[in-house]
Amino acid sequence: MKKRILFIITRGDLLGGAQIHVRDLCKRATLDGYECLVACGQEGMFTEMLKALSIPYYIISALKRNIDPLQDIRAIKQITKLIWQTKPDLISCHTAKAGMVGRFAGFITGVPTIFTAHGWQFAEGISSLQKIVVLAIEYICAQLSKKIIVVSEYDYRLALVYHITSLKKLILIHNGMPDLPYIPHKTIAQPELVMIARFQEQKDHNTLFKALALLKAEPWHCTLIGDGPLFDHYKQEAVQLGLDSRITFTGQITNVQDYLQKSDIYLLISNWEGFPRSILEAMRATLPVIASDVGGCKEAVIHEATGYIIPRGDVAQLKIALQKLLQDSDLRKRMGNAGRIRFETYFEFEQMYKKTKAIWES
Template sequence: MKIAYIITRADAIGGAQVHVKDLAYFLKKQGHEVIVLVGGTGSFTEKLKELDIPYIALRHLVRPINPFKDLLALKEIIDVLREIKPDIISLHSSKAGWLGRLAAKWLKIPVVFTAHGWAFTEGVPKRKQVVYRWAEKLVGSLDDKIITVSNYDRELAIRYKIAHPSKIVTIYNGMPDIDSTLFAKPEVEPVHLIMVARFEEQKDHILLLETLEELKDLPWTLELVGDGPLMEIVRERAEKLGISDKVQFSGACDDVPSRLAKAQIFILTSKWEGFPRSILEAMRAGLPVIASEVGGVKEAVIDGVTGYIIPRRDKEELKKRLKELLLDSHKRIKFGLAGRKRYEEFFTFERMAKQTMEVYQEVIGQKSSKML
């Protein structure tokens, strides 16, 4: 099978980029022919190069809406696809999804769009919700299949009639497993907290810092892994709160599993989410998780079993649960073991890859039948 992946950004590595990289690498090893089409070059294309995954950097595909550039990007995508002749196109991220579906329709190539969290989900600014919802409705009928990474996102798509329910299937994100030497030790004290997230509007680093400021007399340290445009604002906030000596800004890191192994609690405070891969990484490492109740988070974290779910922006509840886990090593161990077990049952990479390939094969089969 020849699969063309299309994704918008190469200048950052988020959940969608990791998903595409891991899946392309796995399928290439299985003997399939894969190629990634991506807007520009950057840290993502460097990763693809390291893994010997073929890619084409698209000159005109950019994240901001720009009618002139978007038309050029559409033509560029059509030209490239016409040349490489894939059996199926797998689309990731909003802009690539929109233009890729138009290109697939024009060329009559089977197409699957994976929604890594809808851009019109609750928590996104209202005006953006309306714009992205209508944009998705315009092209939703062009999909042969839509993969959502959580049931929350599937139900959201059905509620807003993005596509017929029969075209929308949930496949949970999956993560390749790690060596047991990278399992965390939640019982260790003093407790080292960790949050892995880009410094963007979507994440709520400030809420976490303001909560920890009220717990500064307890023994803890916090590591913030990731980069992004709001990093300096968050750093300044830590200084103003008087906790900068307890907070480490590590930037974007290639060794996240090693850093998780040194932590005792994983935290993800967000304003909106799809189905965060960072939470699965933490559960894979055997860490208890405290996360905001947004998107499909509660489909990964079971409240009171593998960690705690906190209502979005609820500082008092976050403080209560953080304090509880900071002071209770036995609960940290129990939650961490339960999280690891849940990862093994539902979120392995092999499970996700198998289900994804079944969708690809189904879509190609349907398209072939229609052409007979």
């Protein structure tokens, strides 16, 4: 008899990389006979997808992203009650807050718990105060984990540097994505840039805008996909820099692949990352990628082969990389094709799923 797995993730109102990761795992595991349940903090785009896939989900009203001791205790109680009711064989926690409250609830109920770190919250680029708080919490929660999965070599090394847990508990499994049919790109006179990123502190739209402002003489249009607390700020920033007619802000959307298929260059300019799934989406869509040298980005993007890796916050280097790709359609094609081959070789979903399933069964 296959296992019943309870996936816990903090937010259900948006569709980020972690939500897509959980959705894809649930979808595939269900085909293998597993019974998958999902618990999250709110209803929204993610839970609508679960509903369409007939995957049961439960709302944990006290589960919020920000640290709040009273709310967090309530969340632990609510999840503990849910565990008693649903009787899962295994708990799989995703994102930092869900990883904290979920592991405490798993410890209380005696159900084995796995935590997947989609990028540590004590990585380079995060404030010192946040690092101290998160590290203190993770040292405790790591003791409650059966296994900890990290999605990049960068995060694996970071866990060892900070002595988060033992080598026996720590497992590296790169993200993977289901393949989609390849659709050749049509070369147009005005290259289309695209970036999928929430407007929040983690993403570095500031550096991107400064670089784009230096490239007004070049033909280009940029589409920014995502929402977030800094959305209105950057819409105003685009106006102030004279970029508003050349940047489209879509907000949160579900048809991301349609935009990638119409684009020529993918950008992910960030302050910190785990192992970004959006880069894999871009490589799958045969796009060259320009990404900041943070987290596991350079484990996906091969500098000067499938795109460019630039130093974090480096406007000048971003401008140079963009200019090279904007001015050379053949270079864009070569790098995009190389990225597609790399995706097919290393980052297809089944590879990730088989490794993850082996942990579930162990």
